[in-house]
Amino acid sequence: MNSPGQIPFNSFISLNRLDETSIYVQLAQQIIQAIQRGFIPIGTKLPGSRQLAQTLSIHRNTVVAALQELESQGWIETKPNVGSFVLRNTSKARKNSEFSQTIIQNQYADQTGYDFEKSTILENPFETSTCILKFDDGIPDSRVSPLQQLSKFYTANLKRKKNTKYLGYSDQKRPATFREQLCNFLNQSRGLHIQPKNLLITRSVEMSTYIIAQTLLQANDLVIVGQPSYFAINMIFQQAGARIKSIPVDHEGIAVESLEQICLTQKIRLLYLTPHHHYPTTVTLSQQRRTIVLALASKYGFAVIEDDYDYDFHYDDAPLLPMATVDYDGMVIYTGSFGKSLAPGFRTGFIVAPENLIKELQKLLNIMDHQGDFVMEQVLSDLIEEGEIHRYLKKSVKLYKERRNYMSYLLARELHEYVDFDIPAGGLALWTNWKKDINLIHLQKQCAKANLFLPKTLLYQAKDMTAIRIGFGNLTESEMENSVTILRDSLMTIK
Missing domain, CATH: 1.10.10.10 (Winged helix-like DNA-binding domain superfamily/Winged helix DNA-binding domain)
Structure with a gap:
């Protein structure tokens, strides 16, 4: 009452x-x-x-x-x-x-009294489920994040008197501590040679891509992506009015021959790549093809967004350095997410680019997110300065390598007659190719009956493709065992 x-x-x-x-x-x-x-x-x-x-x-x-x-x-x-x-x-x-x-039924309006254009591009592709188990597209396990240590850093920064003046609405120039620390981290771990003036801090890779798209793209500009590619990023480009054209992806990454053929007949504005681990197939763009991409970009004048998706998660050999490290003509815009191995609330996005573009991107960011998250930036800065992020990355990479190996073992043991896959050198997901006659939607529905959720965004079924991107990073060994068992039993049911 x-x-x-x-x-x-x-x-x-x-x-x-x-x-x-x-x-x-x-x-x-x-x-x-x-x-x-x-x-x-x-x-x-x-x-x-x-x-x-x-x-x-x-x-x-x-x-x-x-x-x-x-x-x-x-x-x-x-x-x-x-x-x-x-x-x-x-x-x-x-x-x-x-x-x-005389009583007026004064209820809130069901609809607007004016017209507006409804988006068919931005329909939410994400699903929810009450299933106990769930496959995802390759996200870290927040349950193993150093939450106690993160909490200490966060509390300490909130208590610092010098930070108080930056917590409200203020036009005071904020210290560049985090940008300086992040520059050091990226230079050390990626082989870059950047300064804070080359860096823009955002909330996520998606926000970074949105700001870039709104700044660089105009209606009907041509954007090239791999086939298959990341649906959320494609939606951002389409919303900006761009035309999207896809080119094939094989075991060495995007087909550069196809890219060159397009250059000969059409004006390309932008090429989007995840060269370290292509999304969703997990393949690495070879060094030879990287060199060709940079040469084509310089020759034909198109920008390259290099998304360093999953760069921190490599298990077997030293990773290839980003294309941005040898981009001497200013063609590459390097984007990524710092702290991906941490709990989602402790991550932030970044953009690396020549200073003139950073200044232009900053104009849009100032409107969208003028305040930013100063306290979180200071926490992440402390993680870098005190070496905590390096220690945690080393520990988490070991854990995720073990999970990659165990998921690969389970799939090979239980589902070898249905599925084929290569063990990726890094990342948090497996790209699995299935028998052509398997209906993935039927499989999804059958798995759901047994409490295993397979989101539609993980399913890739076309005339020449029957594939599933299976994330393992967020699953313990027992969760993997239960999930693969459900997959096997569901396959036997629908066959």
């Missing part, structure tokens, strides 16, 4: 003394409207007549008359020496009385 002191009567009751309708009638009408709209919940005890009169700055007798009218219509019940309560069943209200007819 709500306390009458919690109800903001002044926010929804407005009495007009110049109106021909009596004040007590106006009050009764507006209380009825408030009950109908849920502002005054069923069972609520209304304030006493003196208290309500004082709140609304009207005479007590006016309130008494309004309460009597409400009770006579069946909206409230008054109990002597206890108070007045909103009734659960208001069917006793005299619906046909002249008084009731």
Whole structure:
């Protein structure tokens, strides 16, 4: 039961003394409207007549008359020496009385009174499920994040007096500590040679790509992506008005011959790549093809977005350095996510590019996210400065390598007659090719019956493709065993 002191009567009751309708009638009408709209919940005890009169700055007798009218219509019940309560069943209200007819059914509009263009591009592709087990597209396990250490860093930064002035709305120039530390980290781990002026901090890779697309793309500009590619990024390019053309991806990455053929006949504005581990197939773009891509970009004048997807997760050999490390013509825009191995709330995105583009991108970011997250940036800065991020990455890479190996072992043991795959050199997912006659939607539905969720965004079925991207990073060994068992049993059911 709500306390009458919690109800903001002044926010929804407005009495007009110049109106021909009596004040007590106006009050009764507006209380009825408030009950109908849920502002005054069923069972609520209304304030006493003196208290309500004082709140609304009207005479007590006016309130008494309004309460009597409400009770006579069946909206409230008054109990002597206890108070007045909103009734659960208001069917006793005299619906046909002249008084009731004056009540305005003031509910929030179901639709706008104006036209607007609805997006068919940005329909939410993500699904939810109540299944106990779930395959994802390759995300880290937040359960193994050093939450206690992160909490200490966060608390310490909140308590620092020097940080207080940056927590509110302020135009004060913030210290560049995090950008400097992130520059050092990227230079050391990726072989880059950048300065803070080449770096822009965002909330995510998707935000980074959105800012780049809005800055560089115009209607009908041509954007090249791999086939298959990351659906969310494609949606961003389409929303910006671009035309998307896909080129094949094989065991060495995108087909550079196809890219060159397009260059000969069409003007390319942008090429989007995840060369370290192509999304979704996990293949690495070979060094030879990287060199060709850079040469084509310089020759034909198109920008390259190099998304360093999963760069921190490599298990077998030293990874190829990003294309941005040998981009001497300023063609590559390098994007990524720092802290991906941490819990999602402790990650941030970044863009590396020549200074003139960073300045232009900053203009849009200032409008979208002027304040940023100063405290989180300081936490991440501390993680780099004190070496915690390096220690945790080393530990997490070992764990995820073990999970990669165990998931590969289970699939090979239990499903070898249905599936074929290569063990990736890094990343948090396996690209699995299945027998052509397997209907992946039927498989999804059968798995769901056994409490295993296979999101549609992981399923790739076309005339020449039957594949599933299976993330292993977020699963323990027992969860992997149960998931693969359900996959096997579901396959046997639908065959």
